[in-house]
Amino acid sequence: MTSEQAPAGMVRVAIDAMGGDNAPAAMVQGALEAIAGGGIVALLVGDQTALEQQVAHLDLSKLPIKIIPSDGVIKEGENPVSALREKPKASISVATQLVKLGHADAAVTMGSTGAAMAVSMFALGTLEGVERPSLGGPIFSIAPKTVVIDLGTNVDCRPAQLLSFGVIGSVLANKLFDVENPRVALLSVGAEEGKGNRQVKEAYDLLKQSGLNFIGNIEGFDVVAGNAEVVVCDGFVGNILMKFSEGMGVVLEGWLLQSLEAHLSEEAAADVAREIRSLTNVVEGAGGGPLLGVDGAVIVGHGRAQATEVAKAIRMAKYVVDIGFVASLKEELKRVHERVSA
Amino acid sequence: MTSEQAPAGMVRVAIDAMGGDNAPAAMVQGALEAIAGGGIVALLVGDQTALEQQVAHLDLSKLPIKIIPSDGVIKEGENPVSALREKPKASISVATQLVKLGHADAAVTMGSTGAAMAVSMFALGTLEGVERPSLGGPIFSIAPKTVVIDLGTNVDCRPAQLLSFGVIGSVLANKLFDVENPRVALLSVGAEEGKGNRQVKEAYDLLKQSGLNFIGNIEGFDVVAGNAEVVVCDGFVGNILMKFSEGMGVVLEGWLLQSLEAHLSEEAAADVAREIRSLTNVVEGAGGGPLLGVDGAVIVGHGRAQATEVAKAIRMAKYVVDIGFVASLKEELKRVHERVSA
Numbered sequence: 001m002t003s004e005q006a007p008a009g010m011v012r013v014a015i016d017a018m019g020g021d022n023a024p025a026a027m028v029q030g031a032l033e034a035i036a037g038g039g040i041v042a043l044l045v046g047d048q049t050a051l052e053q054q055v056a057h058l059d060l061s062k063l064p065i066k067i068i069p070s071d072g073v074i075k076e077g078e079n080p081v082s083a084l085r086e087k088p089k090a091s092i093s094v095a096t097q098l099v100k101l102g103h104a105d106a107a108v109t110m111g112s113t114g115a116a117m118a119v120s121m122f123a124l125g126t127l128e129g130v131e132r133p134s135l136g137g138p139i140f141s142i143a144p145k146t147v148v149i150d151l152g153t154n155v156d157c158r159p160a161q162l163l164s165f166g167v168i169g170s171v172l173a174n175k176l177f178d179v180e181n182p183r184v185a186l187l188s189v190g191a192e193e194g195k196g197n198r199q200v201k202e203a204y205d206l207l208k209q210s211g212l213n214f215i216g217n218i219e220g221f222d223v224v225a226g227n228a229e230v231v232v233c234d235g236f237v238g239n240i241l242m243k244f245s246e247g248m249g250v251v252l253e254g255w256l257l258q259s260l261e262a263h264l265s266e267e268a269a270a271d272v273a274r275e276i277r278s279l280t281n282v283v284e285g286a287g288g289g290p291l292l293g294v295d296g297a298v299i300v301g302h303g304r305a306q307a308t309e310v311a312k313a314i315r316m317a318k319y320v321v322d323i324g325f326v327a328s329l330k331e332e333l334k335r336v337h338e339r340v341s342a
Numbered sequence: 343m344t345s346e347q348a349p350a351g352m353v354r355v356a357i358d359a360m361g362g363d364n365a366p367a368a369m370v371q372g373a374l375e376a377i378a379g380g381g382i383v384a385l386l387v388g389d390q391t392a393l394e395q396q397v398a399h400l401d402l403s404k405l406p407i408k409i410i411p412s413d414g415v416i417k418e419g420e421n422p423v424s425a426l427r428e429k430p431k432a433s434i435s436v437a438t439q440l441v442k443l444g445h446a447d448a449a450v451t452m453g454s455t456g457a458a459m460a461v462s463m464f465a466l467g468t469l470e471g472v473e474r475p476s477l478g479g480p481i482f483s484i485a486p487k488t489v490v491i492d493l494g495t496n497v498d499c500r501p502a503q504l505l506s507f508g509v510i511g512s513v514l515a516n517k518l519f520d521v522e523n524p525r526v527a528l529l530s531v532g533a534e535e536g537k538g539n540r541q542v543k544e545a546y547d548l549l550k551q552s553g554l555n556f557i558g559n560i561e562g563f564d565v566v567a568g569n570a571e572v573v574v575c576d577g578f579v580g581n582i583l584m585k586f587s588e589g590m591g592v593v594l595e596g597w598l599l600q601s602l603e604a605h606l607s608e609e610a611a612a613d614v615a616r617e618i619r620s621l622t623n624v625v626e627g628a629g630g631g632p633l634l635g636v637d638g639a640v641i642v643g644h645g646r647a648q649a650t651e652v653a654k655a656i657r658m659a660k661y662v663v664d665i666g667f668v669a670s671l672k673e674e675l676k677r678v679h680e681r682v683s684a
Binding site: 142152155156187188189196197198200219220221222223224225234235236237239240241242243244245246247248250251252255256259260263264268272275276279280 | 494563
């Protein structure tokens with residue numbers, strides 16, 4: 001089996017096997033779990049010696065796995081652009097190049113998000129109407145059918161970027177939740193048109209012209225209530241909200257454990273308390289999310305991912321390819337771009 | 343008893359008796375509750391006939407209450423500036439004028455915050471280094487010793503405004519929580535200097551020079567964890583966070599009631615559920631907060647306030663006067679202003 005061609009129906013996923021806190025072991029183990037589900041060819045990109053050690057106990061000729069050598073890894077916290085220049089053969093670069101060259105259908109990384117963004121922009125480019133890639137998705141299970149976009153990859157956004165978040169979020173919500181015509185809302189400090197900061201007021205005008213199911217401004221309360229499937233905001237706000245909610249979960253879990261001590265068995269109290277934490281935290285179920293607005297399927301996950309999350313991210317990559325997410329997004333962006341004189 | 347002079351130790355509070363959803367009844371009843379605690383002269387400002395009806399059953403000559411006539415009221419949602427021009431004798435205007443002229447020590451309103459801000463700016467002016475009044479305070483009991491400023495009165499703030507929020511918040515936290523040297527932090531998307539949007543990066547430089555106990559950037563998580571006594575942010579962000587937290591309380595209360603149904607008596611479950619709502623919501627204990635940065639004591643509370651909250655707001659006004667809050671703030675703003683070449 002080669003990386004260039006895969007049997008019909010198989011999705012070739014290039015895996016940055018060196019990125020993330022638990023690489024390469026978690027990446028390799030995750031790939032094995034993912035291929036067990038079928039339909040996936042795993043291209044493990046990384047240090048050849050290290051990866052061969054990881055798979056020494058396996059007969060690779062019988063598995064849809066291939067090792068693709070790379071040289072170096074870009075760590076979280078490194079300046080992505082200069083790191084990519086110094087390490088052109090880094091695992092994330094090679095994995096993305098495989099997508100670019102058509103040798104892979106998608107790439108998956110648990111490494112530096114900044115590096116994934118930078119290399120995706122350079123190698124794959126962004127879709128029409130998109131300046132920079134973004135990240136978005138559900139921020140908690142309280143509103144499981146709401147995506148918030150952007151979550152921190154873009155701050156000081158121009159109004160046209162918020163418009164693109166609306167389009168991307170709409171396609172994402174449609175595909176993720178199977179909602180026909182997702183409600184798109186701008187996060188602001190009041191529901192009425194004209195409420196908000198300059199950025200929101202200008203984006204409001206663009207979104208009104210977009211042909212999206214734009215329902216206007218919503219407030220912080222509405223995010224929790226799930227009053228829109230797509231919440232559009234600057235990454236500065238989205239990131240603060242996401243981490244605020246995570247913090248609430250941690251603090252309320254502790255409080256609940258104490259409050260229920262007198263009433264419930266330790267085990268039952270822990271169950272309820274654990275649930276509040278999962279309610280207020282990012283849905284971990286998916287393992288990762290697509291880098292949005294990139295002209296190619298690139299999935300980024302948490303640096304601390306273990307094998308199970310890696311496997312989920314790889315399956316997510318297959319899903320993104322299977323549903324033709326990037327093509328749908330490209331089409332919708334083109335439609336809105338033609339409609340809005342931004 | 344006249345409004346011009348009050349017995350030593352008495353604080354004269356001008357009450358906008360027409361402002362708020364439950365005016366004038368709640369305002370009058372609240373004033374009665376407040377004076378019962380002693381040390382307060384209540385100046386009820388409003389429609390004379392309406393107010394006289396409210397107090398018809400009382401012998402005013404024996405109570406520290408006086409009616410000051412006004413004409414008209416500015417409703418929530420009216421454009422404050424044009425409303426003030428059209429109704430120069432509106433209750434909020436007259437109440438604020440009493441402070442300006444030295445006939446009252448403080449004003450209290452449950453009416454339009456916008457009108458209170460506008461009339462305070464015009465009649466009383468702002469303190470040195472302050473462009474516009476702001477509102478700030480604890481946003482939930484989870485972190486009861488943390489003030490967030492601004493909470494929505496100022497959006498698109500210039501960095502110098504964020505600096506003034508730091509100064510104001512520091513004085514507020516010092517007086518409210520009796521904390522010697524409150525930790526002041528900028529809310530951002532990463533802890534390191536240089537993380538954040540343009541506004542935060544520029545404000546960072548100013549706060550570093552301020553001589554305040556500036557601890558740098560904090561993230562959404564840290565607000566919940568109470569990792570600073572003063573959280574400085576644009577009102578756009580502060581308002582969204584406050585309402586997001588309120589929403590969490592409502593949703594989690596409902597979830598908890600259901601989760602505990604099988605384990606606890608209805609009453610016990612309701613107790614725990616109610617507590618989560620109060621944990622996640624604005625501390626209502628104070629009834630209102632001072633309009634910050636104004637050269638005079640003006641307390642604004644919720645439009646939906648009932649008599650009990652009105653009474654608390656009036657007592658809060660006395661407290662603000664007793665501790666010399668405005669003078670302390672003036673002094674600290676002057677000190678920082680001299681220090682920072684903003």
